[in-house]
Structure formats: structure tokens, C-alpha cells
Amino acid sequence: MSELLNPDHIDFAEICVGGQFRSGAGGTAPSIDPTDGTLVADYGVAGLDDVEEAVAMGRTALADPAWRDLKPHERARVLYRIGEAIEAHAEVISALQTRDTGKTLAETLALALSAAGTFRYVAATLESLDEDLTAPRGPWVTMSVHEPIGVVAAITPWNSPIASDAQKVAPALAGGNAVILKPAEWTPLISLFLARLAYLAGLPRGLLSVLPGPGRVIGDALVRHPQVRKVAFTGGTVTGRRIAQIAGTKLMPVSLELGGKSPTIVFPDADLDEAIAGVLYGVFSSTGQSCIAGTRLFVHESIREAFVSRLVERAKALRMGRGDAPGTQMAPMIAHAHRDKVAAMVDAAVAAGARLLCGGKVPLGEFAAGAWYPPTIIDNVANTDTICREEIFGPVLAVLSWSDEDDLVAKANDNEYGLACGIWTRDYKAAWRVARRIEAGTVWINTYKQFSSSTPFGGVKNSGLGREKGRHWIQSYMNQKAIYWGMSKDPIGWG
Template structure:
């Protein structure tokens, strides 16, 4: 694929300069400039939504058979896979993530388009049970224009999880990528355009969430918002959506517990806990950032875990040996450091990490080391606030009721990890924990076929799974009268 001009944005199927200022993408590994990219204005939102409305209402798209639309999605998936190495390299430069992770995200996006295509081909409508002399059926139709707002920690994969089902449902999509990671979304737009998506069905509008995201949410012709990001922003979107009586899907923050049971395989648990909180440099909504360990084995277990965490390899995402890459941006690294400093002020004890790296190899990058804290109780701010970085707080617990009370003592309910050999205990605890996803003897595994979302302040609605396309449709009922006689109410007139 030819070198892309990121100064242009994709508005209603047209590449052109945006009405917003040019911004810089900074490589967090060394502070160098990756690219200058364009941003949108509110006027661009108006144009994108208008183009999307026309394209969604075009009989050629609205009347396209599911099989034909599925073939288009399959081609998009194949095109993403063929470009996966270039996508990975661009995303690593833009976000700092390791190449292994960014390639996996690209392949995840390709798989999402293929799964949604297969789902579309096999999705049937339903005849409902007759309750009179009528034939009744339930149909699903497109919403029209869908707004998709995606986060910076998993670009392209998050984009695909919203774009693919929304297009499959027959909608147009206006995508607002995160400000820190807009390059890959613009790359995806170029791939989708090249495959042959009808013009106007996709727009990609980088820019500030408070301006561009808000304009998309409040636009009268946007019929649904799918948002992944912070809980505070999610609440604002929900309030704006309520004023419009508009459906929303909100995948928000987390402060997920990861739980070691007394009978756990220690080596398996330690490896899983390390991966669950320190991979992606902790920049994950489902990171297992609160560790609960039985009090009798707490010191021994946490000691082994700390030694392993301190030995994790820190470096640039381009180094194949790197396990902990730089954070997405310098301001975010400093925010994480501020959380740790506040935790220390609350009385937390540092077991490893907890300070900027002194090694000159890391001086130019947004690095922060794997950090483990202990010595506080679950009501401490550092145990309650989402940090979104490589920071783990270790907490002891007594019996199962004490464990469940502490694990559920959080405004969040996104994910949980359990480490035990006893399937009965695993099932019982999985049902008692407030979380949308529970991993048992593993962590941070995903499948596009399995629904994902949270409870409490972690969100509303679900993505993925067999209902993924239905989530971007509106339901309609049809009644076919079978009685040849007129309705009796009007007889005798």
C-alpha cells in the first residue's frame, strides 16, 4: 500500500484536509515525530453525517443482500491481514506497543470482519408464535448513521468491533478515533476504501473528544453511539443520549480483581497475574490491578511475584525481547506516576518499581516500570481508582466471604481472574463476583464470538458475540391478517 498522507482525513468518502488544526503523533519510545495528521471540525461532522445518511438510505446499500454485504466484509478482513505488518509497524510507532501486540491487534481486526461476515450470512429473522388469525414476524432494520468512538489502547481492533457489525447491519459509520492514536484508524479507512465500500458509508474524524465526539453524539441524525473509553466521558454520552432517546453501548473503565485461591498452581498464577496487569504496560481496561492472596501465603506468594515482575524486560516496542514497552504518551506516564505517589502518601509500600527509570537508555521515552504496592486496604484510593498503567496493589484476604466483599467493593465490574484447581470453587466464585467477564486459570483472553462488557460503572450493553449485528439494528414487527372477513368492530355501519 502506498505511503499515506495523514494530513488528510476521510469525510463522507472523500480524503481532504480537515477543518481542525494539524496535530503531531509522537513516538513514545524516543519522543520523535511519527507524522503530522489532520483533525476535524464540527462542520466536518455535519458533512460526514449528511453523507452517511444519504449513503445508508441509498437503495443500492439498503437493499443489498446479506450475502453481498458479507462478501464485502470478508474482503476487508483479507485486506487488513495482507497489510498487517505495515499496520503493526505504524501502530507501534504511534502507541509504543510491542510489534507482537500490534500485529495481534491487526489480525484481531481481520478476524472480526470475517466473523461478522459469517454471522451476517447465517442470521435469520423469526416468525413469532401466532396468537390469533394473523401471521406475525419480527424483522430487524438498520438504524441509519452510527457514531463510533474508540480508545487509544487498542486501535484497529476496537475500530473493527464497531465498524464491522454496524456495516453488516446496513448502517453508515462516523468513527472518532482517540487523539493519541489516530494514524491506524486513518490507515483502516484507506484499506476499506480500496476494497470498495460505497462512498459515504464510513468517515474517520480525528480530533478532540470534547469537540468532535460531542458533536457526533449530539447530532440529530446519529441514531446510536458505541463508545469505549473512560467512565466520566461515558456518563456524559449517556446523558446526551437520554435527551435524544438514543441507544448507546458503553464499554468503560475497570479495577479488576485477580484472585489466588489456596489450592492454586503457584507458577501458573504468577505467570497469569504478570501478563494480566503488566502486558500492554498496564494500559488495559481489564488489567488485573487488584491482587487478592490468602493471608497465610501472602508474603511468600507476593515475594515470588515481585521478583518475577522486577525481572520483566523493559524496552522499545520494536525490540522482540521487550515485555514492557513505553506508555502511550508522556502526559499519561506522568499521570500514572502521580497515582503511585498518591498511593505512597496514603501509606502504600513499594515492593518494586514506583519511580521513573534512571537508566539513560530510557531517558527519551515515556517508560514506567512494573510496580507492585502493598500495605493498604481495599478502600485506599489506589485500590479504587483506575490507574491504567503497570501498577498492581496486593491485598491479603481471610475467608471466601471476606474475599468476595473486598473484590466487589468497587464501583467497577468489568473483569476478574481466578486461580484455583477446584472447578466447584471456581464456578461458585465466578457467579458471586460482580464482573462482565471472569477468567479461570487464564487472563486477558478474548474471542469475537463471546460477548464482552461490564456491569456497574464499567458500562452498559455488550459487544461481540452472536448478537453483535443486532446491537446495531432496530426491531420491527409485522402482522399479516389471514381472516378473509372484515374486522367485526366496523360491521353494521
């Protein structure tokens, strides 16, 4: 790719309908930099007519032999090229995403490279994806094949643009589908940029649309549309339940990656330096705006005082600053409204008797204009308190203690969510024993917030349905069909 796309030369007031970049029927809306409240860009907002046109263009593209008849390895070439385009633009994407979300450049660069890796992994998996010749049970040759579902709606969150987009768009395209991507209202710029890269890389027209707009309008229309055959959603549990209800009336498959209230468990024999660093990273990286954040800390009572003292000291030393400033660890939150919601939850917990160990106050001075909130640690709480039950989605950690393993497991599991868990111990038998008893889709042992495209990810209970990543990722965007070849010399003996 000889020349990179420059976001400064892109009109973000244009939405993408099947590869056509034009004004949306919903007008425009502002994307605000949460660092200081300034305008990043006015972006295009889709309307209901745009939804209808995107679905129609997707269906037309699916019927076109230029896509329909491609062999898997030929579709994989398109995905490889998209991955290469993302990687070539990684620093450009990182800078744009930092402006749009406030995140640190280190995090946004990692997200961009993750997205490129997702497209490459999915392409490689597609090239090596075999169908099954099943064991004969009669005078037939039987086989199982997979075919495209059709038009897929991908609804993605604001906390990890480009990476979340790739985790839905790549496997859906690999399965031979058309995709309509509905990004979060707070962070649509990267999704619009991704569409331009995909078409620049040779994706046939019609196969990808990006429709920014309110979830209650555009998201709802996509979920309800009779020609949308699957919805892949990452976001809040309340919205996820609503999508599941609509999908039930349509008998439509969904994948739902929802909220979390993940426990982090520290055993008395843990390497304390590693555990403290891991706990801090698990809850305060991304300014706590992560569904997998380890927000409930269970520390063994024999080391609690020493561990928490050191943890608070390290938390106070975390560097708050602009996302584009070197060394920043804690960037602003996504928006003032979200910051205020987090602050209100902390204030309510303190009013109910929780004790602030650090943070807990909206900063002033140089941070007054932005959506800032400091790393916050509280104790004197019970596992039944609201602050320990509900997802905060901010940099807030609640400290609890434990002494009995059975009681620990019961409390860790006593929550409506089941997304992730962290365990810190040198005892591999204890780690295995507790990991198997925890109700969660992912358990990290002596590490946290690490991902691999080859390893399935998802939640249990109210944390979601289905899995992303792994070798069966593509097939979750396909319909399975059985084919029987009759081999008997004799006709069916009936009639």
C-alpha cells in the first residue's frame, strides 16, 4: 500500500452504505474528545432508510458470484489484505482512536495491531477449515457442510473500537456473509475508517456497511429486520437481554458478550509484587472501562493488611494524563456523563459505610475540563453491597477478604455475572481446583487481561451467550447443512 489514508482528509460526516460513502438520513452528531471536551469531528448518523438500503445491498452482494462463488482460500486473501491495511495504518488508527476515546496511545496501538491480527488469524483459519465426511449409518455417503447465514448485524461497544469491530466483521465475512456494523455513538470514527480500509483492500461492494446512530433507533431496526439473520453484540446486559428477546421471536442466532463483575483472588503464597502489579493492571488499565475488569478483590486475611497497604500506595502513584502524553497510565473516561455515573456509585457506597482508601473524588485543576476520575480503592464493604454487585465500568476496586476456600468460591460465584476471574498463587493444585469451581468464561492464573485469537472468549450467566475467537469462530457465523448421497442399487422400498 503506497499511500496511507489520512483521517484529516476524510469526511466523517459520511456514513458507509455498502461501500458508498455519503450523508446519512439522520444528519450529524459530534464526537467529543473526553480529555478536554473539544470537538474531534462531526460524524454522519444513519436513518431507517439507510438500514433498508444497507440490508438490500448486502443481500445483492451475497448473491453475486464475485463473492458467493469464491473458494475459502480466495475469501481468505481479502481478509489478509484487510489485516495488512490495518497494520499499515496502525499508528494512524491509534492517533485517531486516542482523540476519539481519550485512551492512551499505547492502548490504542495495541488495539489496532490486535485487529490486524484478528483478520490474519481468521484468514488462516478459513484456509484450513475442513468440512466433515460423517460415519456412514446406511447405504449413503453423508457429509456436513457450512454455508453463509446471510446479512449479519454487528453492534460494537465504545471501549475498544477497531478490536471489537474486527472480532465480528472478520469471522462474519470469512463465513461468506454481508455485515452491517453499528458502532457506539461515542466512538464511531474508527469504524468508519475501517470501512474505507476494507474497500481499499478489495472487499467487494455491498458486503460491509457502517451505520452510526442511536442504538434505540438503528440498533433496534437492525435487530428486528426480517432479513438480518444474526446479531453479534458486545455491550450492556440490559440491552443484551432485549436483543435476545427479539431474536427469540425471529428464531435468529445471537452472540452476546455482556457485562462483568469479575473477582480477583490472592492466595497467601502468591508472589506479592506480581499480584499487586496484576491487580492494578486488571482494574485500572483502560481507566477501568473494561467488561473483564477485576473489580472485586478477595485477599487472604493473613496478608490483607500488608497487601492492601502496598496496593494503595502503588495506585496513588499511577500517572494520570492525556492519552497522547508519554508515560500516561490513567487517561480520561469516555464521557462526562459516564464519569459522573461512576462517581455517583462511589459516593453512594461511601454514604452506605464504605471507606475510601484512595481516589473517589472528581479531580479539579488541570483535569477540570475533561472526564477524569482517579484510581479508587474502597474497603469496609460486603459482597452483598451494591458496589460489589453491579458493574461500575470505571476505575473502582472493592477489597474483600477470605480465609476458607469453600466460602471464597461461594462468594466469588455469588453474582449475576460470570465473565472472568484472576487467581494469584504459587500452588498449582489450588489454582486448578479453584479455577475449575469458578463460574466464569475465562480464568487467568498469575496473569490478567491477556487474549489470544485461538482461545475462545465469552461469559456465562448474565455475562452473555456464545463465544468469540477459536477455530470454530467462523462456523458460528454459518448454517450447518447435512447432505446424503444415496449409494444403494435398490430403490426405496415403499409405495
